[in-house]
Amino acid sequence: MPDRSNLSRLREASPVVLPSLLACDFGNLEREVRRLEAAGVQGLHLDVMDGCFVPNLTFGLPILEALRRLTDLPLDVHLMIVQPGRYADRFVDAGADVVTFHIEAVDDPRPLLARIRERGAGAGIALNPATPLAQIEGCLDLCDLVLAMSVPAGFGGQSFDEVALDKLRRLRDLVPAETMLEVDGGVNDRTIARCAAAGARYFVAGTAIFGHSDYAAVVRQLTELASSC
Numbered sequence: 001m002p003d004r005s006n007l008s009r010l011r012e013a014s015p016v017v018l019p020s021l022l023a024c025d026f027g028n029l030e031r032e033v034r035r036l037e038a039a040g041v042q043g044l045h046l047d048v049m050d051g052c053f054v055p056n057l058t059f060g061l062p063i064l065e066a067l068r069r070l071t072d073l074p075l076d077v078h079l080m081i082v083q084p085g086r087y088a089d090r091f092v093d094a095g096a097d098v099v100t101f102h103i104e105a106v107d108d109p110r111p112l113l114a115r116i117r118e119r120g121a122g123a124g125i126a127l128n129p130a131t132p133l134a135q136i137e138g139c140l141d142l143c144d145l146v147l148a149m150s151v152p153a154g155f156g157g158q159s160f161d162e163v164a165l166d167k168l169r170r171l172r173d174l175v176p177a178e179t180m181l182e183v184d185g186g187v188n189d190r191t192i193a194r195c196a197a198a199g200a201r202y203f204v205a206g207t208a209i210f211g212h213s214d215y216a217a218v219v220r221q222l223t224e225l226a227s228s229c
């Protein structure tokens with residue numbers, strides 16, 4: 001069972017810039033983690049893709065287990081897979097502090113959200129830009145985190161879609177204050193302040209961080225921009 005204090009750490013820290021390791025140097029994973037820790041990041045975002053729910057393949061349980069051994073940072077796992085219910089328990093057991101799955105991948109999200117919570121992790125629901133907010137309204141009471149995608153799930157380096165801003169504004173009025181509102185895709189120094197103004201407090205950034213040589217500087221800049229609203 002994960003250490004619940006990691007979930008509390010994430011909840012209490014705000015705003016939080018979460019590096020998406022999708023864009024990191026996997027040949028030097030430990031060095032990347034150490035550089036991010038030194039940069040003061042408050043958690044890591046892990047994009048799990050199965051080549052079926054999205055047309056891209058990334059990594060799975062062994063990488064998550066390796067990261068869990070490497071760091072105490074909260075691990076925010078974003079499942080972009082079909083049938084997430086088949087694997088969610090194993091991601092919790094491997095060390096995920098938050099497990100988020102896509103509403104488009106399930107018929108009824110409620111049982112799986114409840115199970116992730118029972119297992120001891122934070123439960124999150126994600127929705128793609130094309131998916132109406134109405135599709136998740138019936139499960140918000142079971143969500144520790146709601147992820148408004150600002151690009152279609154599948155790849156890093158895509159352009160920010162403003163449809164996420166409207167969803168975030170509406171979500172702010174629909175969820176309790178303790179629910180973590182996250183945005184993912186195309187988050188950078190030109191888009192992060194608008195996401196913060198719309199209500200996001202958790203900002204996933206891949207290329208914006210790993211495209212720079214000085215992670216500390218870019219994390220500080222993004223955090224400042226997110227705090228300015």
Ligand code: DX5
Nearest residue numbers: 153154156157185186206207
């Ligand atoms: C996309 C992933 C994102 C992605 C973000 O499906 O969920 O986490 O890595 O990458 P950037 O920040 O480059 O848009």
Ligand code: ZN
Nearest residue numbers: 047078184204
């Ligand atoms: Zn993601």
